[in-house]
Amino acid sequence: MKGAIERVLRPEEIPQACFDLMKAGARLQMAYAWFPAPGQSVEVAYLAATASHEPFLFLRCSLPADSPHLQSLAPQVPLLGWYEREIQELCGVTFDGHPEPRPLVLHEGAHPTMPPLDPRYQPDEMMPFTSGPWDRPPVEGDDVQTLPFGPVRADVLESAQIFFYYIGEAILHCHPRLFFKHRGMEKRFEGTLPSLGVVLAERISGVDSIAHSLAYCQAIEAACACEIPERARYLRTVLAELERLYNHLHYFGHLCHTTTLKVGEAQGKLLAEQSKQINGMLTGSRFLRGILKPGGLRRDLDLSTLPEKLKRLQPEITTYLKSLEETNSHLDRLITTGHLPLQMAYDQGATGPVKRASGIQRDLRCDHPYAAYDRLTMNIPVRTEGDAHARVQIRMEEIHESLSLIARAVKDVPEGPVSSEISNVSGGEGLGWCEGARGSTYYCVHLDNAGRLARVKIKSPSFSNWRVFPLTVHDTNMMDYAINEASFGLTMAGCDR
Amino acid sequence: MPVWTLYGIRRGIATTSWPGKDGPTQPGVLGLPRYHADRCRDNCRGCVDVCLPGALSFESCEAEERLALDYGKCIGCQLCTEACPNDALTKSNDWAFGVRNRDDLIWTEALQSPPAEEVTRKIQKYFGRSLHVRHVDAGSCNGCESELQALNNPYYNLHRLGIFFTPSPRFADLLLVTGPVTYAMQGPLRETYNAMPEPRWVMAMGTCAVSGGASGGGYSCGHGVEEFLPVDIYVPGCPPNPAAMIHALLLLLNRASQHVQGGQVAH
Numbered sequence A: 001m002k003g004a005i006e007r008v009l010r011p012e013e014i015p016q017a018c019f020d021l022m023k024a025g026a027r028l029q030m031a032y033a034w035f036p037a038p039g040q041s042v043e044v045a046y047l048a049a050t051a052s053h054e055p056f057l058f059l060r061c062s063l064p065a066d067s068p069h070l071q072s073l074a075p076q077v078p079l080l081g082w083y084e085r086e087i088q089e090l091c092g093v094t095f096d097g098h099p100e101p102r103p104l105v106l107h108e109g110a111h112p113t114m115p116p117l118d119p120r121y122q123p124d125e126m127m128p129f130t131s132g133p134w135d136r137p138p139v140e141g142d143d144v145q146t147l148p149f150g151p152v153r154a155d156v157l158e159s160a161q162i163f164f165y166y167i168g169e170a171i172l173h174c175h176p177r178l179f180f181k182h183r184g185m186e187k188r189f190e191g192t193l194p195s196l197g198v199v200l201a202e203r204i205s206g207v208d209s210i211a212h213s214l215a216y217c218q219a220i221e222a223a224c225a226c227e228i229p230e231r232a233r234y235l236r237t238v239l240a241e242l243e244r245l246y247n248h249l250h251y252f253g254h255l256c257h258t259t260t261l262k263v264g265e266a267q268g269k270l271l272a273e274q275s276k277q278i279n280g281m282l283t284g285s286r287f288l289r290g291i292l293k294p295g296g297l298r299r300d301l302d303l304s305t306l307p308e309k310l311k312r313l314q315p316e317i318t319t320y321l322k323s324l325e326e327t328n329s330h331l332d333r334l335i336t337t338g339h340l341p342l343q344m345a346y347d348q349g350a351t352g353p354v355k356r357a358s359g360i361q362r363d364l365r366c367d368h369p370y371a372a373y374d375r376l377t378m379n380i381p382v383r384t385e386g387d388a389h390a391r392v393q394i395r396m397e398e399i400h401e402s403l404s405l406i407a408r409a410v411k412d413v414p415e416g417p418v419s420s421e422i423s424n425v426s427g428g429e430g431l432g433w434c435e436g437a438r439g440s441t442y443y444c445v446h447l448d449n450a451g452r453l454a455r456v457k458i459k460s461p462s463f464s465n466w467r468v469f470p471l472t473v474h475d476t477n478m479m480d481y482a483i484n485e486a487s488f489g490l491t492m493a494g495c496d497r
Numbered sequence B: 001m002p003v004w005t006l007y008g009i010r011r012g013i014a015t016t017s018w019p020g021k022d023g024p025t026q027p028g029v030l031g032l033p034r035y036h037a038d039r040c041r042d043n044c045r046g047c048v049d050v051c052l053p054g055a056l057s058f059e060s061c062e063a064e065e066r067l068a069l070d071y072g073k074c075i076g077c078q079l080c081t082e083a084c085p086n087d088a089l090t091k092s093n094d095w096a097f098g099v100r101n102r103d104d105l106i107w108t109e110a111l112q113s114p115p116a117e118e119v120t121r122k123i124q125k126y127f128g129r130s131l132h133v134r135h136v137d138a139g140s141c142n143g144c145e146s147e148l149q150a151l152n153n154p155y156y157n158l159h160r161l162g163i164f165f166t167p168s169p170r171f172a173d174l175l176l177v178t179g180p181v182t183y184a185m186q187g188p189l190r191e192t193y194n195a196m197p198e199p200r201w202v203m204a205m206g207t208c209a210v211s212g213g214a215s216g217g218g219y220s221c222g223h224g225v226e227e228f229l230p231v232d233i234y235v236p237g238c239p240p241n242p243a244a245m246i247h248a249l250l251l252l253l254n255r256a257s258q259h260v261q262g263g264q265v266a267h
């Protein structure tokens, strides 16, 4: 795996190796499985981040194809819990001693004829499905009421179901059922040319098109040992920050919607609209699609009017954010809401602004720089309060930082070509990453000998944060639920894939 | 503490007058590619090989191979426009692709006669000028939702056209569906439809909902809404521009005319 230091282990060595890494201060980022030799073996891999500026670690172990087993690490490393369940359902590896052995990605009633990510599973074969009862933990007691909410929710929202157990206003427990939107996107990459895979990556989470396509392109470039031109590095930085900008602005509009600050909602959504229009004029796409490719960019960008447009937007943004921070009725709803303690954020795998609001000052742009981030100094905001207000303040500062980064990148961008040739695609493996608006995004790609994609694993920030979010809902009240959810800034599409 | 009412008044009106006197409101945004059949030569297949969702294909027609284009499958990735050596496919700003008849998204040399208007006349009788919409996300990438949410921002301000999103299917006239329809959303989609009073209409919003798009097929997805419900309006685009969404809603209400016929855009 290019882009990380690799260790090949025997299955029984995995637990100790992971515990040793954690003792040394590393944090596991994800786990996945794939089929290097279909029908013969399945390989499980773990990715860990060590100290800032140190390479990632990639642990891999091979299991026999018939009834592959591994020891579950979820009891000691809770953030691996969802990854193990996903591997179990999509790749057929059993994790012994898993503390939450319920279905996660594939709903009760889905019966694929073999693990769907096995390459022998036909790409166009719809799995049989008979809607089954939802297996959720029993919660009993006098006066406990239940409320299923979703999957079709109010307004224009993504599909997800939240099951509340509550007494009066107080929520005892909330149990989400996600993955209604599981599209099997990782399977869609199978057999595709690396140059076309980027089109899929852009459509994993529509509002994170750059984060996903950038991580994907970087993974392919790592696999093929391709160096991209300097100008492409700067342009990618500009695009990534434009994406953060419109996402964060929309975040404030939506947050004001939940705190019923009507003018604040309108203004936030208007600023997001203006930001999307700037994207459209620069790249032809309001979502910054169709511009990245493995090796660099598909075409050069004319940055001449961008600084001017952003300069006009900047004072409006500043006034808007300052006004929000001075509105007591709005702040009242945020301060102390949805508290996420540092240890929980760390253990359960929180990422992005959510993690930084709980005191973890990590950001891939700084710690493992890509594109042109190592050429530009930047400030990584951090808060320790861990409440909705802290998550909001992190994003406020990030908006200012993004504007400053774009201005400096546009000033420093060198002239020159915007793409390099991609060659040696056959048999390569690569890791790519990106700190998107919602947090860390990783892509692991495996190419076959014909130079086509054999396996693409996507780790999206919303998969991490959706695991964390419900833990902040227990023991809160109904009135705060929507505000708390908005303060996390989650997407369903990225989580469900 | 800021007085938000004053803030709003000071900010002034931000709404576009479109579809009033201005043209489409998105300078620079690329639409679906334009096909110039006369420039396609040698059957080089350059475009077909880069078209991930299979919108482009070669089909035999009177003993010769001919390029076929289905806008209902196109995700506007623009790869074909870059691959074509003869400029037979070019970038364009064509955006208003909402149609009543799925076949109108398939490129044909000769235009058929205009589609019958009777079915759609009826809707005016029922709804006059207002419409209530229930949206269901049946497995989108969230790109289509992001543009649907934009419809209610001050710039597009959908309310001014008498069109509202409603939380309950019981009050809805139109079911607006995004996404290719995943196995897990089939049930909720059907239940929502069944909960709507008659008469009711269905709109497939975005290429995913029209045909599956980039995500259709596979172990978990269908190929669009059509497989499950009768569709009245198809709106390809990945995602469709908010102006295209408004155009399609007005098209349903007979307050706008269809711009695409036989895969060709009226200019």
Ligand code: SF4
Pocket (backbone or CB within 6 Å): B033, B047, B050, B051, B052, B053, B054, B055, B056, B073, B074, B075, B076, B077, B078, B079, B080, B081
């Ligand atoms: S723009 Fe449309 S027709 Fe062209 S390659 Fe992309 S999906 Fe296919």
Ligand code: SF4
Pocket (backbone or CB within 6 Å): A203, A206, B075, B139, B140, B141, B142, B143, B144, B178, B179, B205, B206, B207, B208, B209, B213, B214, B215, B237, B238, B239, B240
């Ligand atoms: S049509 Fe495109 S933007 Fe809309 S949901 Fe599908 S992939 Fe996303």
